[in-house]
Amino acid sequence: MVRRIAPSLLAANFAALASEVESVEQAGADILHIDVMDGQFVPNITMGTNVVSALRSYTSSELDVHLMVERPDRFIEAFCEAGADCISVHAEASPHLHRTLQLIKEKKVKAGVALNPATPIEVIKHVIDDIDFLLIMTVNPGFGGQSFIPQMIHKIKEARELLNAFGKEIDIEVDGGINMETIEACEEAGATLFVAGSAVFNEKDRAFAINQLKGI
Numbered sequence: 001m002v003r004r005i006a007p008s009l010l011a012a013n014f015a016a017l018a019s020e021v022e023s024v025e026q027a028g029a030d031i032l033h034i035d036v037m038d039g040q041f042v043p044n045i046t047m048g049t050n051v052v053s054a055l056r057s058y059t060s061s062e063l064d065v066h067l068m069v070e071r072p073d074r075f076i077e078a079f080c081e082a083g084a085d086c087i088s089v090h091a092e093a094s095p096h097l098h099r100t101l102q103l104i105k106e107k108k109v110k111a112g113v114a115l116n117p118a119t120p121i122e123v124i125k126h127v128i129d130d131i132d133f134l135l136i137m138t139v140n141p142g143f144g145g146q147s148f149i150p151q152m153i154h155k156i157k158e159a160r161e162l163l164n165a166f167g168k169e170i171d172i173e174v175d176g177g178i179n180m181e182t183i184e185a186c187e188e189a190g191a192t193l194f195v196a197g198s199a200v201f202n203e204k205d206r207a208f209a210i211n212q213l214k215g216i
């Protein structure tokens with residue numbers, strides 16, 4: 001199966017966001033990954049609902065919003081209204097994860113749980129029927145361009161085994177340090193959706209970069 005690639009706009013040139021989006025769409029991007037950071041949950045501040053709504057009126061691509069924010073409940077409605085198609089929230093950032101997921105699902109938006117590298121996979125066990133996808137961070141969240149953490153391969157395998165045991169055929173999205181050196185091992189371990197920032201946006205020929213990542 002051809003791998004699905006979600007370019008992370010964090011690595012785009014923000015001064016030319018519309019043309020950056022167009023360039024990766026033309027190059028074969030499957031989904032657009034939008035990293036929202038609050039300067040609290042992670043030590044960086046990026047974009048908010050205004051960027052999502054601006055992109056929503058610009059593109060029909062699926063918008064995959066990754067909320068790296070404390071107490072994400074406060075922002076779910078606003079991101080849904082802005083036009084997110086998928087929203088992932090960090091298990092570590094939400095004291096009432098089940099409630100947070102319900103808030104997303106009530107809006108008919110796909111709900112995902114994101115896990116930091118050190119967070120055990122078991123935290124999704126009791127919300128497993130409430131998620132549409134799982135996002136495994138393969139770097140510590142906050143910045144693009146970091147190196148893939150090799151121990152995450154085993155974690156992806158464990159996650160796929162857990163999902164299989166519950167009969168859940170959902171995407172495992174991997175995020176951080178995904179490139180030609182790491183993507184195959186992630187896929188073999190059970191990942192199905194691949195976020196790539198630097199490996200796409202730092203390349204001049206983005207179609208070539210995306211095709212290589214897809215393995216075509």
Ligand SMILES: O=C(CO)[C@H](O)[C@H](O)COP(=O)(O)O
Nearest residue numbers: 008141142144145177197198
């Ligand atoms: O969520 C993120 C950082 O928190 C980014 O999406 C991720 O790091 C992708 O960037 P790169 O492919 O350059 O590692």
